[in-house]
Amino acid sequence: xxxxxxxxxxxxxxxxxxxxxxxxxxxxxxxxxxxxxxxxxxxxxxxxxxxxxxxxxxxxxxxxxxxxxxxxxxxxxxxxxxxxxxxxxxxxxxxxxxxxxxxxxxxxxxxxxxxxxxxxxxxxxxxxxxxxxxxxxxxxxxxxxxxxxxxxxxxxxxxxxxxxxxxxxxxxxxxxxxxxxxxxxxxxxxxxxxxxxxxxxxxxxxxxxxxxxxxxxxxxxxxxxxxxxxxxxxxxxxxxxxxxxxxxxxxxxxxxxxxxxxxxxxxxxxxxxxxxxxxxxxxxxxxxxxxxxxxxxxxxxxxxxxxxxxxxxxxxxxxxxxxxxxxxxxxxxxxxxxxxxxxxxxxxxxxxxxxxxxxxxxxxxxxxxxxxxxxxxxxxxxxxxxxxxxxxxxxxxxxxxxxxxxxxxxxxxxxxxxxxxxxxxxxxxxxxxxxxxxxxxxxxxxxxxxxxxxxxxxxxxxxxxxxxxxxxxxxxxxxxxxxxxxxxxxxxxxxxxxxxxxxxxx
Amino acid sequence: xxxxxxxxxxxxxxxxxxxxxxxxxxxxxxxxxxxxxxxxxxxxxxxxxxxxxxxxxxxxxxxxxxxxxxxxxxxxxxxxxxxxxxxxxxxxxxxxxxxxxxxxxxxxxxxxxxxxxxxxxxxxxxxxxxxxxxxxxxxxxxxxxxxxxxxxxxxxxxxxxxxxxxxxxxxxxxxxxxxxxxxxxxxxxxxxxxxxxxxxxxxxxxxxxxxxxxxxxxxxxxxxxxxxxxxxxxxxxxxxxxxxxxxxxxxxxxxxxxxxxxxxxxxxxxxxxxxxxxxxxxxxxxxxxxxxxxxxxxxxxxxxxxxxxxxxxxxxxxxxxxxxxxxxxxxxxx
Numbered sequence: 001x002x003x004x005x006x007x008x009x010x011x012x013x014x015x016x017x018x019x020x021x022x023x024x025x026x027x028x029x030x031x032x033x034x035x036x037x038x039x040x041x042x043x044x045x046x047x048x049x050x051x052x053x054x055x056x057x058x059x060x061x062x063x064x065x066x067x068x069x070x071x072x073x074x075x076x077x078x079x080x081x082x083x084x085x086x087x088x089x090x091x092x093x094x095x096x097x098x099x100x101x102x103x104x105x106x107x108x109x110x111x112x113x114x115x116x117x118x119x120x121x122x123x124x125x126x127x128x129x130x131x132x133x134x135x136x137x138x139x140x141x142x143x144x145x146x147x148x149x150x151x152x153x154x155x156x157x158x159x160x161x162x163x164x165x166x167x168x169x170x171x172x173x174x175x176x177x178x179x180x181x182x183x184x185x186x187x188x189x190x191x192x193x194x195x196x197x198x199x200x201x202x203x204x205x206x207x208x209x210x211x212x213x214x215x216x217x218x219x220x221x222x223x224x225x226x227x228x229x230x231x232x233x234x235x236x237x238x239x240x241x242x243x244x245x246x247x248x249x250x251x252x253x254x255x256x257x258x259x260x261x262x263x264x265x266x267x268x269x270x271x272x273x274x275x276x277x278x279x280x281x282x283x284x285x286x287x288x289x290x291x292x293x294x295x296x297x298x299x300x301x302x303x304x305x306x307x308x309x310x311x312x313x314x315x316x317x318x319x320x321x322x323x324x325x326x327x328x329x330x331x332x333x334x335x336x337x338x339x340x341x342x343x344x345x346x347x348x349x350x351x352x353x354x355x356x357x358x359x360x361x362x363x364x365x366x367x368x369x370x371x372x373x374x375x376x377x378x379x380x381x382x383x384x385x386x387x388x389x390x391x392x393x394x395x396x397x398x399x400x401x402x403x404x405x406x407x408x409x410x411x412x413x414x415x416x417x418x419x420x421x422x423x424x425x426x427x428x429x430x431x432x433x434x435x436x437x438x439x440x441x442x443x444x445x446x447x448x449x450x451x452x453x454x455x456x457x458x459x460x461x462x463x464x465x466x467x468x469x470x471x472x473x474x475x476x477x478x479x480x481x482x483x484x485x486x487x488x489x490x491x492x493x494x495x496x497x498x499x500x501x502x503x504x505x506x
Numbered sequence: 507x508x509x510x511x512x513x514x515x516x517x518x519x520x521x522x523x524x525x526x527x528x529x530x531x532x533x534x535x536x537x538x539x540x541x542x543x544x545x546x547x548x549x550x551x552x553x554x555x556x557x558x559x560x561x562x563x564x565x566x567x568x569x570x571x572x573x574x575x576x577x578x579x580x581x582x583x584x585x586x587x588x589x590x591x592x593x594x595x596x597x598x599x600x601x602x603x604x605x606x607x608x609x610x611x612x613x614x615x616x617x618x619x620x621x622x623x624x625x626x627x628x629x630x631x632x633x634x635x636x637x638x639x640x641x642x643x644x645x646x647x648x649x650x651x652x653x654x655x656x657x658x659x660x661x662x663x664x665x666x667x668x669x670x671x672x673x674x675x676x677x678x679x680x681x682x683x684x685x686x687x688x689x690x691x692x693x694x695x696x697x698x699x700x701x702x703x704x705x706x707x708x709x710x711x712x713x714x715x716x717x718x719x720x721x722x723x724x725x726x727x728x729x730x731x732x733x734x735x736x737x738x739x740x741x742x743x744x745x746x747x748x749x750x751x752x753x754x755x756x757x758x759x760x761x762x763x764x765x766x767x768x769x770x771x772x773x774x775x776x777x778x779x780x781x782x783x784x785x786x787x788x789x790x791x792x793x794x795x796x797x798x799x800x801x802x803x804x805x806x807x808x809x810x811x812x813x814x815x816x817x818x819x820x821x822x823x824x825x826x827x828x829x830x831x832x833x834x835x836x837x838x839x840x
Contacts (some may be wrong), residue, residue, distance in 0.1 A: 039543065043543035043544075045572060045652075046543070046552050047552055047555070047556070047568055048550070048555045050553075050788075119638065134550075137694070137697055138698055140693070140698065140699070140700050141684075180573075181575065181608075183660070183687040184685035184687055185685060186575055186606065186608060186660055186661060186662075193767060197575070198571030199578050202572065263691065263694050264691065311837060313600070314694075318697070318714070318719070319713050319714065320694045321544065321690070324543075327544035328544040329544075330544055331543065331544040331545075331548060331549040334555045334789070335549055335552055336555075337785075337788070337789060337792075339713055339792060341712075341713020341714060341716070341717060342713060342717030343716055343717045344713075346717075385677070403811070404572075405569065405571075406574075409744050445687070448685065449685065449686070449695075449700070452682060452683070452684055452685065453682060453700065453701075455652060455682060456752060458820065
């Protein structure tokens with residue numbers, strides 16, 4: 001009974017309901033603007049809500065979080081500029097849809113699927129939190145490393161053209177991610193004695209430049225061509241569409257929850273992995289991936305919203321943040337006089353159920369705000385390019401500056417924008433660059449931890465991989481995905497139908 | 507005409523400089539937090555500052571500026587105008603920048619407005635570890651050289667200092683140092699069994715200890731900690747630790763050198779008032795931080811002593827890039 005009361009706290013108190021709503025609304029827009037991140041918004045809220053009670057403060061933060069993760073998809077679909085790292089995969093198929101005039105449909109599907117993914121994440125949080133956090137704790141450095149390797153192999157999925165160019169782009173990303181003082185030993189890497197490079201290159205600046213500025217530069221060439229008229233008759237997807245994608249969205253939600261629950265990985269990696277998973281498993285997409293496949297929207301969007309629930313799992317059960325936003329929320333709970341940690345669930349279970357309730361409410365608001373106001377949003381893409389392009393540039397500059405309040409980041413952003421423009425011209429995919437930057441540290445840090453733990457002995461390392469079921473599974477996954485991209489696989493595949501055809505001929 | 511303009515300008519200049527002295531603060535103050543959002547420096551600063559704002563009657567806008575182990579924030583504040591409108595909210599590690607080769611500035615370029623509190627170091631172990639106290643751990647390491655994995659948070663971090671202390675007192679301990687980028691991730695890894703032991707500040711571990719998710723081997727202090735009444739202090743195992751302890755990380759608010767004295771006094775008073783706020787005290791106590799609340803010469807003396815002790819300890823352990831001598835840091839006791 002107490003549990004139910006705590007769960008319904010948000011709905012029964014109009015003030016809290018309003019705050020969750022306001023938070024979600026603000027989150028959708030904060031998330032949509034590249035550079036304005038949820039992390040930043042939540043950390044500003046800590047000071048802003050200092051004198052409030054804990055429930056209203058958390059309500060607002062939960063709303064912003066949920067809305068923000070979803071909001072990034074808006075600009076990804078409409079402008080090919082992901083508003084947040086977790087929407088990078090969404091742009092791959094969302095933008096081609098918008099170019100065809102189907103932005104309304106794309107946003108509709110994205111919203112519905114984000115809602116579904118969010119719900120799955122919350123459900124897992126509510127029922128199986130201790131179970132999942134036990135599982136997440138079992139990940140050793142070598143498992144994180146294998147996960148990163150698995151991520152690197154996504155390059156194949158993210159490179160529509162030449163795989164070789166994709167590999168080059170991915171390697172470039174990894175190198176960019178390694179610049180600066182190494183966070184483990186503080187040794188300078190690729191800094192060439194410039195103190196400017198000490199702090200590394202801001203990953204958000206790279207992302208905004210590569211996607212935002214290079215897109216604006218590319219569009220400059222078509223300033224005169226009229227913009228595509230958007231059809232917005234079918235915003236809410238039909239039940240048939242939803243049902244068709246249900247199995248995929250369940251699977252990608254699972255990916256989202258687990259990756260989200262792992263401390264050190266979040267929605268960005270989850271959505272890219274889900275995209276890759278969808279591309280591999282979807283047998284006959286209505287349209288090719290990269291050309292506006294519905295599956296390419298469904299998978300990353302369910303995964304990144306499922307990762308929200310996932311990130312709360314280690315936070316609520318162990319006091320360990322699942323990502324950057326939950327790290328700040330732990331700080332907020334502490335400032336409000338609670339002791340976030342493993343005892344929170346025992347001492348104050350109502351806090352846990354209150355957060356679950358707030359998440360559900362925020363998820364519903366997200367659906368509401370997502371499906372309304374699409375008309376207004378699609379107007380953005382219908383704007384003449386001579387207005388739109390300066391607007392994109394302006395947003396990019398503001399966004400890059402806002403990350404660290406540093407003008408250096410703006411220069412980086414512009415530099416990578418121009419660089420990205422030329423990369424595109426020569427047919428190098430940009431997705432793998434960002435993938436490389438995201439995975440660079442995960443791979444580098446955990447490989448070093450893993451090998452140092454085994455006294456720098458490669459045999460002991462492999463022994464560890466083979467003797468742990470988790471590592472072995474991940475290793476087999478890596479091998480399978482790798483082989484499936486080589487000629488060997490297509491050769492083996494080509495053998496199969498040949499064996500079949502004589503039978504058919506009989 | 508010229509005279510009037512000159513007069514107006516000089517009046518304006520005088521007016522402005524007059525304003526700094528008497529009407530401080532007349533605009534928003536910027537507080538630059540050296541570490542990321544959600545970390546212990548961040549939470550401590552965000553819990554004390556609202557009370558200081560109240561005492562001061564002004565707004566302090568806090569901003570996290572991470573990177574370069576906090577050096578970027580430190581350099582940012584030193585390059586700002588020394589007028590009391592840009593403050594640094596930091597922890598202990600800038601005192602190690604010079605010897606660690608991380609920069610050429612430290613708190614000697616600042617005036618400490620307040621040193622708020624210090625954290626007590628603990629030695630923690632995974633629940634499955636085959637030892638239950640400090641002595642058992644030392645014996646085990648000596649019997650199994652190169653097997654125990656200890657979490658490390660980079661040169662100059664709390665864990666590296668405690669590890670250096672143990673090597674100094676117990677003779678060289680052969681352990682595998684697994685690097686992590688903070689005590690939070692390292693403690694998480696310890697619960698998953700990726701490291702066996704970890705020196706960490708009490709506040710970061712207390713909740714997990716209360717829940718029984720990890721065990722404490724010793725408190726690195728000279729007196730019993732009331733948050734952990736059952737954990738023995740390390741000096742009860744080996745008295746040689748008395749040379750180095752009490753030692754701990756600390757948090758403070760700093761203004762760049764050259765800030766007018768009366769501005770310093772005003773800010774110092776405001777933070778002093780905030781630091782005795784009962785709500786804040788309860789919060790700090792819960793997390794096992796020891797309140798210091800010192801400023802002026804007392805704070806300066808503490809900083810000097812801390813820097814001498816720690817830099818020489820690290821230098822003798824071979825962990826520094828340059829000798830403290832090069833920067834005129836005297837040996838402790840000299």
